[in-house]
Amino acid sequence: MAGVTAGSKGYKFVDRVRLLVAAGTGGNGRTGFQSLPYQVQVAADGGNGGFGGNVYCVGTTSLQSLDLQGERVLRAESGGDGGGQRSSGRTGASVTVSVPLGTSITQLVPPQQYMESISQEIVRVGREKLAQQLAHGEDAEDEGEWFNPEDALIAGGPSDIAHHPALRGLGLDRVAKLFLKRKDIEYDRVLLAEVNEEGQRVLLAEGGRGGLGNAAFKSPQNRTPRATPGKPGQEKFLELELKSIADVGLVGLPNAGKSTFLRSISAATPKVAPYPFTTLHPILGNVKLSEADSLDLETTPNFTVADIPGIIEGSHENRGLGFGFLRHIERTSVLAFVVDVAPPEAGRTAVLDLHVLLRELELYQPGLVQSRRKVVLANKMDLVQTDSERNQRKLLANLRQLVDVSSRELGAEVIPICARHRHGVDQARLTLARMLGLLPEKVPL
Numbered sequence: 344m345a346g347v348t349a350g351s352k353g354y355k356f357v358d359r360v361r362l363l364v365a366a367g368t369g370g371n372g373r374t375g376f377q378s379l380p381y382q383v384q385v386a387a388d389g390g391n392g393g394f395g396g397n398v399y400c401v402g403t404t405s406l407q408s409l410d411l412q413g414e415r416v417l418r419a420e421s422g423g424d425g426g427g428q429r430s431s432g433r434t435g436a437s438v439t440v441s442v443p444l445g446t447s448i449t450q451l452v453p454p455q456q457y458m459e460s461i462s463q464e465i466v467r468v469g470r471e472k473l474a475q476q477l478a479h480g481e482d483a484e485d486e487g488e489w490f491n492p493e494d495a496l497i498a499g500g501p502s503d504i505a506h507h508p509a510l511r512g513l514g515l516d517r518v519a520k521l522f523l524k525r526k527d528i529e530y531d532r533v534l535l536a537e538v539n540e541e542g543q544r545v546l547l548a549e550g551g552r553g554g555l556g557n558a559a560f561k562s563p564q565n566r567t568p569r570a571t572p573g574k575p576g577q578e579k580f581l582e583l584e585l586k587s588i589a590d591v592g593l594v595g596l597p598n599a600g601k602s603t604f605l606r607s608i609s610a611a612t613p614k615v616a617p618y619p620f621t622t623l624h625p626i627l628g629n630v631k632l633s634e635a636d637s638l639d640l641e642t643t644p645n646f647t648v649a650d651i652p653g654i655i656e657g658s659h660e661n662r663g664l665g666f667g668f669l670r671h672i673e674r675t676s677v678l679a680f681v682v683d684v685a686p687p688e689a690g691r692t693a694v695l696d697l698h699v700l701l702r703e704l705e706l707y708q709p710g711l712v713q714s715r716r717k718v719v720l721a722n723k724m725d726l727v728q729t730d731s732e733r734n735q736r737k738l739l740a741n742l743r744q745l746v747d748v749s750s751r752e753l754g755a756e757v758i759p760i761c762a763r764h765r766h767g768v769d770q771a772r773l774t775l776a777r778m779l780g781l782l783p784e785k786v787p788l
Contacts, residue, residue, distance in 0.1 A: 364418075370424045371425065377428065392431070401441055447584050592651060592671070601653075719755050
């Protein structure tokens with residue numbers, strides 16, 4: 344079946360998108376007759392209509408974003424009409440959109456009161472068209488067809504709305520916006536699928552069956568049968584949401600050193616700069632263990648780490664970048680808290696920063712921290728050697744307090760590191776691998 348790939352241009356990080364998928368309508372069956380030689384009768388020979396194209400999505404590791412280049416309607420081609428001599432119409436071309444692994448697909452079912460509001464929108468647009476026609480001296484169409492309550496209430500799908508006289512010429516794009524632009528509507532939600540594997544193919548909307556040609560109804564009792572029209576394809580409003588598939592989630596305040604740590608253990612290149620919120624969207628890094636790391640294992644295992652944008656106190660109230668990005672650590676097995684042992688602001692300590700992170704995660708999703716294995720990475724330990732003796736004692740006191748609180752409240756190990764100079768990074772990397780079960784519990788460092 345022919346296919347068209349959508350959403351393959353450029354790059355922009357998007358982790359949630361709403362769209363309308365519209366499968367193709369089946370082609371109409373043909374009503375046709377063939378004259379028989381040397382006979383008065385004619386024989387029905389109309390062919391069947393072709394099937395409408397389907398709409399699919401397919402998982403791929405080459406994408407990390409749901410950027411569809413602003414597309415809000417994915418529409419497959421309709422099937423061709425049947426022809427004479429029982430020839431069938433061609434099958435409509437399908438549309439396939441590529442999505443990153445970790446994408447969940449949910450159908451949005453508009454509630455009845457929203458359908459009524461769309462009906463009011465149709466009436467409003469109808470009045471505007473009527474006023475424009477009258478202002479230009481044109482012959483106005485019958486106003487009644489716009490304001491008929493039976494017509495205004497939407498009984499069919501989006502195409503029925505698009506073909507309403509009041510919206511004639513506006514097309515499915517406008518209809519999709521009518522449904523999807525408002526954020527105050529509580530849709531009924533039905534989870535259709537989750538895309539977690541390379542090449543996994545999901546049918547989003549099925550094309551309509553082609554109508555039967557009149558040859559299919561030919562019988563001795565019915566010598567002049569009529570064909571049937573094609574069936575409409577499925578139309579659905581969908582929400583695609585990306586939850587990155589990572590083994591480890593890096594969580595920390597802005598400038599704690601998460602991006603620097605990810606750079607030091609993987610080939611990822613997140614932006615690093617001396618100001619807050621340099622990471623504006625989650626970054627995934629693939630960590631490869633060497634043969635020396637894996638010792639006698641037959642294969643050298645890998646794991647993925649997600650760098651999450653910085654969390655601040657009040658993120659649950661949408662301060663800073665908010666915590667919508669935390670959905671990307673919902674599928675992780677290990678949480679790695681990256682904590683600055685020497686916070687620059689007065690009154691901040693490593694323990695207070697850790698408590699801020701724990702409180703915000705609990706407000707985002709109760710039980711998220713308790714249900715995962717945890718480790719604390721005490722970053723910027725190089726300051727212990729470079730600062731004054733007084734500050735060194737203060738930093739070491741902060742570290743001892745962090746170790747005590749992490750062990751007592753989280754049951755988590757604290758690993759001192761300096762991500763910038765790669766001190767302690769190998770120990771942290773192997774600890775993460777052990778926590779994921781990729782290495783034996785005791786590995787010589």
